[in-house]
Amino acid sequence: MTGKLFGRIVKIQVSGDYKAEFTSSELHIEFEVPFDDDEKPNETSVMIYNLSQNSISRIKKGSSLTVQAGYKSDYGVLAQGEISHFFTRREGVDKVTTIKMLEGEDLAKKKTAKPITFKAGTKADVIIKRLASVLGFKLLELKLPKNVIYKKGYTVTGNIENNLIEVVKDCGASMYNRRGGRVIRSIKEGTVEHFRLEDSTGLLQSPEPFDEDGVRGYNVMSLLQHRITVASIIEIESKTANGKYRVKKGKHLCNGDEFRTEMKVI
Template identity: 50%
Template sequence: MTNPNYIFKRVTIIDIQGLNWNTTFNGNDFHITFEVPFDSDTAPNEITVNIYNLTKLSVGRLGKGMSVSVQAGYVGNYGVLSRGKLTSIRTYREGADRITELKIIDGMDVSAKTAEKNITFKKGVLGEVIIKKLVDLLGLRLTELKLPDNKPYPKGYIVSGKLMNHLITVAKDCGASVFWKRGNLVIRSLKEATSEICFLSEDTGLIGSPEYFADDSGKGYRAKSLLQHKITPGVLVEFKSRTSNGQYRARKGKHVGNGSEFITEVEVI
């Protein structure tokens, strides 16, 4: 099988770390395919990575719960697409190839965690105080917290039942969204500017023209480009094309790498 990485200078790196073993699978040495979805909701996304023709020894060392990072892009311009935990390993044959399929959860599924007893916050408590307490109770690592409106609760606030539901509610009261970004929890507004920006035009990898859409959740454009590792929820995307010229916020999409495609699909609003 011809390795397209040599031809197009593609980079794919899969790092896997366990308690007693870690390794790196490089796209220059193995045929690797992947699909990495991203979006702006609280449910962790499932990543799929396929590595071709691993030795039985390497497959035997893989185990559920290992940490996995997926990096991709091009020589001189690649980065992390996701960081998560390995949830399943399956090996099967396809013609002459033996394929090992890895399923990875990007983030943590804490939707079932509940408060052991009611937690009461005093009158006038600020949203940020509640959010930090909930994040701590959930055992999450919060890498970004930026609230457009640090709302006060004049009557106080009571936490009971599912903790994540309260986190989403309080963040929304404060004008922010709760989502996962490269395996890390982020609470911020998708409408607010970030320090990251991605310019998309024919010269920088835009494939075709962005397509306009309008639905119940908003309106914007769907676009496809050569793989852009910088594009994640909230990132500013600036188009220069026949159908769209302007700046938008990335809402969801996916990074896809296989033998024929090495692309990013994105929906912006």
């Protein structure tokens, strides 16, 4: 695996009315891609140096943005979403275009004009699928610890996402964004990545233990690894942490000489 961690690659793809791909082989690119296990969309920040004025003028708010990174023989998607805003500024002799992207649409302001009603005896998964469709997000996984039956029915009024979160919690589940879509399942579950993090696969230092609000785990830092994101189940082998862990939150960073993934695992 060690031999695969050479030849860094970054690809930024814009799609919509204007389609383009910007790569680190042609341009200097920096980014910060955060991830965590709450329902609020995270904001990814990408900085591209010295884009042509033609490219800058054709980037639009609402266009799709995909961030891929890794190494020549092993790279993948870190985040996908819509461009929320962008701007260009001068930094010495360089022209720097900063693009902000929300991974997953911010649904907090979406309200229903009239009540959405479900008849008596409706199961929670039916309500969840309907509201996901109304809100228009990609549901990557739906796995409920308990599929609650609403014996008296259920009525959605006002803020749609708040109603969805209520139903999800009734079922003992959590909802969060993951690589451009949403996952609804137990907060204790994750996605097995079949990946072992150790010195030879990019672990940069021995994980350091943390204890925050009764949650115990390890702070981990590695060379950038696209397989790792929120709820990834990975195996760690080190002097301090050994075994399988679930990634709770973290970020991917590409900034000058830095090309790493930082995470909290539990």
